[in-house]
Amino acid sequence: MPDETSPARPDGEGLLLLVNSRAGEAVVRADPLPEIRARLPRARVRELGPDDDLDDVVAEAMAGGDPPRVLGVLGGDGSVSRMAHLARAHDVPLFVVPGGTFNHFARSAGLDDVDAALAAFAAGRLREVTVAELSIDDGDPITVLNAVSLGNYPQFLAERTERASLGKWLGGVGAIFSALREGRPVRVSRDGRTATIWSAFVGVGRNDPQRHAMMQRVTLDDPVLDVRLHHARGSRVRAMASLAFGRRTLQVLRALRVMPPASEFEREVTDSWRVRVQPGAAPAVYVHDGELEQASPSGFVLAVRAVPAGLRVYAP
Structure with a gap:
């Protein structure tokens, strides 16, 4: 069900958005970052480099003096899944911007394009969704x-x-x-x-x-x-x-x-x-x-x- 309260402001304050520029290499499309930055001017937007680890970047941000209240990701299903795991670990919502080849989860959530994702964020529309947890040999679960x-x-x-x-x-x-x-x-x-x-x-x-x-x-x-x-x-x-x-x-x-x-x-x-x-x-x-x-x-x-x-x- 939708949640009436969003922990981040519509201008992006409280949001950390990580961009996996390597996702969706087979898809030809315009760069969505200018529009994202224009519509979310207060968000912290960071493009991941080849040596950046998504887990480490989030851990560093969460340990800072002003930790993000929402974790966001622009990328494909693998990046979205990993960020979902981190959002659950830090008990914050997830903001998904489709940026991969197939974007399976984003499409299931009605986020068919960047505009739909930004509109959902601006409206503060949060939904609780079912996930699964996978474990191998009773190890730590993966979202x-x-x-x-x-x-x-x-x-x-x-x-x-x-x-x-x-x-x-x-x-x-x-x-x-x-x-x-x-x-x-x-x-x-x-x-x-x-x-x-x-x-x-x-x-x-x-x-x-x-x-x-x-x-x-x-x-x-x-x-x-x-x-x-x-x-x-x-x-x-x-x-x-x-x-x-x-x-x-x-x-x-x-x-x-x-x-x-x-x-x-x-x-x-x-x-x-x-x-x-x-x-x-x-x-x-x-x-x-x-x-x-x-x-x-x-x-x-x-x-x-x-x-x-x-x-x-x-x-x-």
């Missing part, structure tokens, strides 16, 4: 805004990262061909049951039942996790086809009859989900909000839980 994934999607991102010098598009094409040749299923165990899967997606809130790859959440306040497993009963081609998340792409793949049948999928809606990922031929990697992470090749425990009203964010 998740959209989804966690195991299997094919992390493997695809790992292959694309190795081809980063080619750019996102060419690197992605190369990663797809590599996954079609060498993709490996993952074995997971839960509650005494072991399964071999091509992929798992754990989305924040209930998502479209027709999709398997849940990159963007549908609602902000649904206090559950939507878990999708793709059991490894079909080919790698089907496994890669299941990663499609655009409506038109899904329609084309269904028309070509390369989408996996419903019998290969399993869905669970729950408030928490915990599995042990078994060691095997598949790389020990996972993804949260588009961020690729490495885990122990000897196996690891991945746990996710929903946190209702876990974050306050400016949104229409």
Whole structure:
């Protein structure tokens, strides 16, 4: 629900806005900073350099004599997710300005562009949203805004990262061909049951039942996790086809009859989900909000839980 009181002024006083200029390199758009500075003249706006660490910059600001009352970020989903974690840690609201390639969380929140984000901030419109917390081997929890994934999607991102010098598009094409040749299923165990899967997606809130790859959440306040497993009963081609998340792409793949049948999928809606990922031929990697992470090749425990009203964010 909207909160009538905003801890920052409409002119930006009380706001620290960090800018990840490296986000969204594949998107051609005008520089939004002049408009942001003009409409938020009292905000502290800082562009992150290649050696700047977002956590350190926020910690330094919070330890100062006039700590920010709102943390803001201009960047992609990875930067937004990390800033959300810091906003929760310091118990302040989050201000999101979309600045990445896909901006999945920003779009779910109705922040389709810079103008929408600035308008929500100026109106002081705060909403409480559900988040998830991810932990590996019972370590410190990480805030998740959209989804966690195991299997094919992390493997695809790992292959694309190795081809980063080619750019996102060419690197992605190369990663797809590599996954079609060498993709490996993952074995997971839960509650005494072991399964071999091509992929798992754990989305924040209930998502479209027709999709398997849940990159963007549908609602902000649904206090559950939507878990999708793709059991490894079909080919790698089907496994890669299941990663499609655009409506038109899904329609084309269904028309070509390369989408996996419903019998290969399993869905669970729950408030928490915990599995042990078994060691095997598949790389020990996972993804949260588009961020690729490495885990122990000897196996690891991945746990996710929903946190209702876990974050306050400016949104229409």
